[in-house]
Amino acid sequence: MSAAAQAANSAEGGAARGGALMRVSGVEMRFGGIVALDGVSFDVGHREICGLIGPNGSGKTTMFNCISGFYRYTVGDIVFDGTSIKDLARHRMVELGIGRTFQNVALFRSMTVRQNMMVGHHYRGTSGFLSNALRLPRARADGREAARQADELIELLELGAQANLPVGGLPFGWQKRVELGRAMIAAPKLLLLDEPAAGLNHGEVDELGALIKRLRSHFSLSILLVEHHMSLVMQVSDRVVALEFGRKIADGTPEEVQRDPEVIRAYLGEGEEAAHV
Amino acid sequence: MNANLSRLLRAVFVVAALLVPLFFASGYQLFQLTLVVAYALSVLGKNLVTGFGGQVSLGQGAFYAVGAYTAAILMEHFDVPYWATIPVAAVTTGMVGLALGLPALRLGGLYLALVTFSMAVSVPQLLKYKLFEDWTGGVQGIVLLKPDAPFGLDLNPDQWLYLFSFVVGAALFLAANNLVRSRIGLAMRAIRDQPLAAEAMGVELARYKTLTFGVGALFAGVGGALGAIAVGFVSPDSFTIALSLTLFVGMVIGGASSISGAIYGAVFIVFMPNLAEEISKAVPGAIFGAILILFMFFAPGGIASLLEAQLRRLRAAR
Numbered sequence: 371m372s373a374a375a376q377a378a379n380s381a382e383g384g385a386a387r388g389g390a391l392m393r394v395s396g397v398e399m400r401f402g403g404i405v406a407l408d409g410v411s412f413d414v415g416h417r418e419i420c421g422l423i424g425p426n427g428s429g430k431t432t433m434f435n436c437i438s439g440f441y442r443y444t445v446g447d448i449v450f451d452g453t454s455i456k457d458l459a460r461h462r463m464v465e466l467g468i469g470r471t472f473q474n475v476a477l478f479r480s481m482t483v484r485q486n487m488m489v490g491h492h493y494r495g496t497s498g499f500l501s502n503a504l505r506l507p508r509a510r511a512d513g514r515e516a517a518r519q520a521d522e523l524i525e526l527l528e529l530g531a532q533a534n535l536p537v538g539g540l541p542f543g544w545q546k547r548v549e550l551g552r553a554m555i556a557a558p559k560l561l562l563l564d565e566p567a568a569g570l571n572h573g574e575v576d577e578l579g580a581l582i583k584r585l586r587s588h589f590s591l592s593i594l595l596v597e598h599h600m601s602l603v604m605q606v607s608d609r610v611v612a613l614e615f616g617r618k619i620a621d622g623t624p625e626e627v628q629r630d631p632e633v634i635r636a637y638l639g640e641g642e643e644a645a646h647v
Numbered sequence: 648m649n650a651n652l653s654r655l656l657r658a659v660f661v662v663a664a665l666l667v668p669l670f671f672a673s674g675y676q677l678f679q680l681t682l683v684v685a686y687a688l689s690v691l692g693k694n695l696v697t698g699f700g701g702q703v704s705l706g707q708g709a710f711y712a713v714g715a716y717t718a719a720i721l722m723e724h725f726d727v728p729y730w731a732t733i734p735v736a737a738v739t740t741g742m743v744g745l746a747l748g749l750p751a752l753r754l755g756g757l758y759l760a761l762v763t764f765s766m767a768v769s770v771p772q773l774l775k776y777k778l779f780e781d782w783t784g785g786v787q788g789i790v791l792l793k794p795d796a797p798f799g800l801d802l803n804p805d806q807w808l809y810l811f812s813f814v815v816g817a818a819l820f821l822a823a824n825n826l827v828r829s830r831i832g833l834a835m836r837a838i839r840d841q842p843l844a845a846e847a848m849g850v851e852l853a854r855y856k857t858l859t860f861g862v863g864a865l866f867a868g869v870g871g872a873l874g875a876i877a878v879g880f881v882s883p884d885s886f887t888i889a890l891s892l893t894l895f896v897g898m899v900i901g902g903a904s905s906i907s908g909a910i911y912g913a914v915f916i917v918f919m920p921n922l923a924e925e926i927s928k929a930v931p932g933a934i935f936g937a938i939l940i941l942f943m944f945f946a947p948g949g950i951a952s953l954l955e956a957q958l959r960r961l962r963a964a965r
């Protein structure tokens with residue numbers, strides 16, 4: 371084990387006592403010569419909405435992929451709810467309480483809105499091939515429960531009119547909302563949202579902000595929010611972490627991060643993005 | 648009318664329609680229909696693996712052969728009654744499927760196509776192999792007796808076998824239909840559509856792919872056992888790669904991501920070659936090929952999706 375990982379492990383007890391739900395310590399991710407994450411550390415507290423910002427290519431999505439086990443980093447560690455998830459199988463993340471959406475939408479295109487959400491309930495089912503082929507009571511109970519929960523979320527997300535339509539035909543912004551529902555049905559403790567406001571107009575972005583806050587208080591979960599809409603991030607986040615070239619350049623309240631000279635420089639360097647800050 | 652009642656009526660109608668041939672079809676026609684059931688089950692297994700699960704397999708004929716030989720060997724060497732060979736063939740073929748699928752599926756992608764293809768190629772040779780000859784009958788194969796109808800039923804062997812296969816087939820189609828509508832079926836389709844997202848939702852890819860492959864093999868095994876009993880004969884040369892390719896054609900023509908598609912596909916592969924032969928005795932293969940292309944042109948999603956689209960249009964018009 372590397373020194374950084376050991377340091378992370380020894381800090382783990384402290385994190386659990388200190389009440390952080392997830393502690394990212396010194397995570398480093400390389401692709402060939404590119405260092406996509408360069409020793410990034412930050413905490414996400416219980417019931418905290420944490421914004422994760424940074425210019426294009428700064429490593430935000432890479433961070434998500436490391437948390438959900440899609441990328442395997444060799445240096446650093448991520449401790450979730452007291453256990454290291456560094457080597458945890460990807461399909462086990464959801465039962466631990468990590469749910470996510472995808473920047474480019476990864477819905478099951480051949481299925482309806484409702485069916486997509488029901489897949490999100492998959493890990494809570496216990497019935498296997500045989501009992502489902504024979505429609506045994508346990509299989510039927512699983513199906514009923516998934517359908518019930520899907521319907522609840524469909525109502526919450528106001529997707530009733532689209533529930534039985536194939537997701538492929540929906541506008542991008544709505545697809546993002548279906549993804550949100552699919553992640554929420556698993557009742558995550560931590561929800562990773564990768565640019566949920568992409569494809570939304572101004573009014574819809576405001577609605578989304580309200581929805582994110584409502585989800586947090588309703589389901590008492592933590593949210594890690596990647597977003598380029600600065601007004602949205604600053605409005606809903608309790609804390610904001612800023613990345614640039616895979617390195618953390620700021621970590622604090624929205625006000626602190628907005629004033630941070632490093633952050634201003636990083637975004638001014640990008641020209642267009644600066645307008646959003 | 649409520650949805651359940653109309654579903655029930657539809658089911659009764661379909662069952663009745665499928666039982667009509669019992670009384671009007673000739674012995675040979677009934678035999679062909681029994682083969683349709685056997686092939687339909689095999690194609691259905693392929694649909695589950697490829698159409699719903701997204702795994703490309705080319706070796707369904709090999710599993711059909713395993714089922715056929717399991718039934719034949721049990722009847723020939725162990726005096727097992729024909730009906731009791733069906734569950735044994737199912738379990739045996741399912742096991743073989745799991746054993747072969749496990750390594751191939753972990754490698755993923757086109758490896759599975761390659762492994763299953765090799766499987767289909769090697770099966771006839773294995774069946775002829777000297778070491779197994781005492782069991783398999785080598786090149787000669789095994790001749791089986793056609794079973795008579797039980798309980799003093801007034802049916803000839805062809806009628807009885809059609810009825811028997813029909814009941815077995817209906818039960819398995821029902822099971823497959825339940826499966827694809829369940830959380831398991833959703834997980835299978837999720838893997839096909841978006842494997843990474845499926846994993847993030849807690850679907851264990853290797854496990855589902857492997858089990859689906861095993862189920863697909865099981866269906867082919869039952870088909871093979873029914874086919875062997877109906878034909879009354881198994882030999883290595885009935886199970887060449889051509890059979891696997893024929894079943895593949897059945898899957899594509901019927902509609903891969905559909906349950907009922909397996910029936911249309913099976914009807915096609917049983918009757919279309921004869922039809923092609925009637926059109927031209929000289930080049931039936933070319934005619935068959937041309938018909939295939941026409942089908943792909945006018946029904947790219949298979950017969951099932953063509954029918955579905957028609958049905959939707961009718962409903963919309965009403």
Ligand SMILES: Nc1ncnc2c1ncn2[C@@H]1O[C@H](COP(=O)(O)OP(=O)(O)OP(=O)(O)O)[C@@H](O)[C@H]1O
Nearest residue numbers: 401404406424425426427428429430431432433473
């Ligand atoms: N699978 C990969 N293979 C190679 N390079 C990668 C891979 N994933 C990410 N990268 C690189 O890592 C860097 C960070 O990319 P990442 O997608 O995390 O940025 P981001 O902050 O999400 O950007 P954006 O705001 O545009 O979504 C980029 O240079 C990217 O090219």
Ligand SMILES: [Mg+2]
Nearest residue numbers: 430431432473
């Ligand atoms: Mg990104």
